[in-house]
Every structure is written in structure tokens, then in C-alpha cells.
Amino acid sequence: MHRIRFLAIIFSIFVIGCSTETDKQVVVVDSVDGITMPESAAVMKDGGIVISEIGEFGKDGDGKIVLITVDGTKKIIADSGLNDPKGLIVKSGVIYVTDNLEVKKVSMTGDVEVWLSADDFPRKPQFLNDIVSGNNTIYVSDSGDLLNGKGGGAIFKVDTDKNVSVLVDESNDATIRSPNGLSTFQKGFLTFNDFENGFLFRVSLNNSKVEKISEGYGGADGLVSYGDNLYLSDWKNGKVFKLNVANPGNQPELLKDGMQGSADIDITEDGKYLIIPEMKANRVVIHPLD
Numbered sequence: 514m515h516r517i518r519f520l521a522i523i524f525s526i527f528v529i530g531c532s533t534e535t536d537k538q539v540v541v542v543d544s545v546d547g548i549t550m551p552e553s554a555a556v557m558k559d560g561g562i563v564i565s566e567i568g569e570f571g572k573d574g575d576g577k578i579v580l581i582t583v584d585g586t587k588k589i590i591a592d593s594g595l596n597d598p599k600g601l602i603v604k605s606g607v608i609y610v611t612d613n614l615e616v617k618k619v620s621m622t623g624d625v626e627v628w629l630s631a632d633d634f635p636r637k638p639q640f641l642n643d644i645v646s647g648n649n650t651i652y653v654s655d656s657g658d659l660l661n662g663k664g665g666g667a668i669f670k671v672d673t674d675k676n677v678s679v680l681v682d683e684s685n686d687a688t689i690r691s692p693n694g695l696s697t698f699q700k701g702f703l704t705f706n707d708f709e710n711g712f713l714f715r716v717s718l719n720n721s722k723v724e725k726i727s728e729g730y731g732g733a734d735g736l737v738s739y740g741d742n743l744y745l746s747d748w749k750n751g752k753v754f755k756l757n758v759a760n761p762g763n764q765p766e767l768l769k770d771g772m773q774g775s776a777d778i779d780i781t782e783d784g785k786y787l788i789i790p791e792m793k794a795n796r797v798v799i800h801p802l803d
Contacts, residue, residue: 551790594625600643647697664690694736706733735778
């Protein structure tokens, strides 16, 4: 059984989940262990955290989708039909997760089906990675030949009829190599980072113009926002940064380091806790924010 480290027990405070009953206790944990190569986290409205578990990288059939419940325990949602699941979102009670060259749809009861196959993409994907949604559109990053550092990545957009098109690739900007983390926090733009060069970009959803916002994020991976703050993870160097985007001249602040593969992060609904899959340590870290 996985190990959970207990920090405290508090009453009626939103931590991983929330309670509306004053006599309920919520367990505060700082990590949940025993998840083999966790890659992505998605916090649900009820406080549960959905995690993609890669398992052994490159091994087909051993991927999982795991739910961390509001009391800190672990429940397997799906343990078949998945290979190396990575970025995920939850929409209308359904999980959409990238899995190598496909995007799969997973029900909360564990049914898995291919939602987008490799043939549905206008160019053959190489390493589908993150996924986000905004304004009835789903965006999917392809990190290209990430494992060999040869770039060639792209970002795809998927409309409500499941038509897939290229939003951005190196033809928009030659510095785009391996797009990874995605965010729709800013109206009219998709913000994304690049695993190969550690750059942070945004692309206009109106004219596909690309602008570099910031740099220095190493093996840039996860990207999530709360208010004026962007939180970014650096998988290669085990770091997590905060960037206040209210002023274009602001510099990133190091929030956490010494991690082992800080992957695709998310944040709780109240903005108080950052959820960090620590891939190489086989655990998910619950990091408090000031």
C-alpha cells in the first residue's frame, strides 16, 4: 500500500478537498507515494486529484489513471488500455489524456477508448504531451523528437467536431522545438513552454503570431495559472518557478528545487496548494503556497 505522510488534521478548511460540514475532518498530506512515474495532475471541483501514471516508460499496457481522494487515499480509475499516459484534463466528468500518438477518453468507471488516433492529426504526431481546453477548443502539444533533442514539435487544436489542425510549429517561429505545457489563462492567447530550450511563449489565437515571454526554465514541463501568477515546472532540473505576469518585466521566482522530475503540475481551486507529480520519485507532492 502507498505511504502517505500526515502533517496535520484540520477542520472545514479546503486542502486537497473541501468540506461544508463543520464536524468533518480533512487530512492534510504533503505527498502521496507509490505512483509509478506520475506525469500529470488535474484537480477536480470536488477536490479529488486525477493523476496519469506512466508505469515503465515505453512499456505498453501498464499505464494507469489514478484518483487521489479528498482524504489522501489512492484509487485506481483505469488500469488497462493505456500505455504511457501523460497530460490530462477532466471535462464534464470525462478524462481526456494523451497517450503516445493518441488522445484517449477515460470514464470515471474505467472505460478507455481512443478519442483521436494518429491518423486524425494533419501531420503524424511524435510525442503527444500536454492537453488543455478553452472556449470549446482542445489544444494538444506534440513535443516532437523530444527524447533525442531534435525538435520538430507542434501544437494542435481540436474543434467541437473533432477536426484537428496545426496551431503552431517551427514555421511560425524557428525557436519552437518541443512544445510541452499549455495554458489558456489569457484571453485570446495560448501560453506554452518548450522542453528543449526552456522558453515560455504565447501564440495569438487570432493570427498565430508567436511571442517569447520569458526563458530559463530548463526542461520546461508543467504550466498552470492562478490570478496573475504562472507556475512552471522544470523536469530536467527538478525545479518549480512562479512568474507574476502582471508586469512584462517581472522575473521568475524559484519556488521549489531538489525534486526528481517535477512534471505536469496543477493548482487547487483556492490557489493554496500546488500539485506536483514528482516522476522519478514515484510520488505526487502537495506543495503549500503563500
